[in-house]
Amino acid sequence: TQLLEQSPQFLSIQEGENLTVYCNSSSVFSSLQWYRQEPGEGPVLLVTVVTGGEVKKLKRLTFQFGDARKDSSLHITAAQPGDTGLYLCAGGGGSNYKLTFGKGTLLTVNP
């Protein structure tokens, strides 16, 4: 069974601070995705990474896939209250159709 561990589970910071959340596994994934979920809504895809060592930037968000494709990180620069939400990582296996989700990091950015 493939498992994804996310850390930290909870994170509360002030507006303007930087933060990093982590997604780790002992398994190799062919792709890794990050989603953000707000209360009462479904997860929304932020990015997909597929190549070991790949780095993608989305405005103030930087995503990295580990060289061995077992881990990933999400770094947010100068966090804003609008970044508040549950951040989920999800790994795709060989078939890709079925994703394995981590339990998420609940981020609160205080004004």
Add this chain to the structure above:
Amino acid sequence: GAGVSQSPSNKVTEKGKDVELRCDPISGHTALYWYRQSLGQGLEFLIYFQGNSAPDKSGLPSDRFSAERTGGSVSTLTIQRTQQEDSAVYLCASSRSPGDYGYTFGSGTRLTVV
């Protein structure tokens, strides 16, 4: 439609009753997925459809759970004889094809069994 639509958004039911949850995927998306999200747990895979076929039902928790998809479009997840442990948010997602990176999720149905 423009997005994945789920109904109802909230459902409160008495223990032992049957419930039906509906998912209307993005038009043209051949792959459809059901996940369950419980408090403190990650998203748990339930079932996957390719067209009207369900090649993978491995995540359905028990034989009280069933799902179907008709016309390659709308899907219904049915839970018979609901139990309190079935209380969760049931999320539906679709993608253009299996292996197409990135799901589009609906807003979910919050099911509460009392």
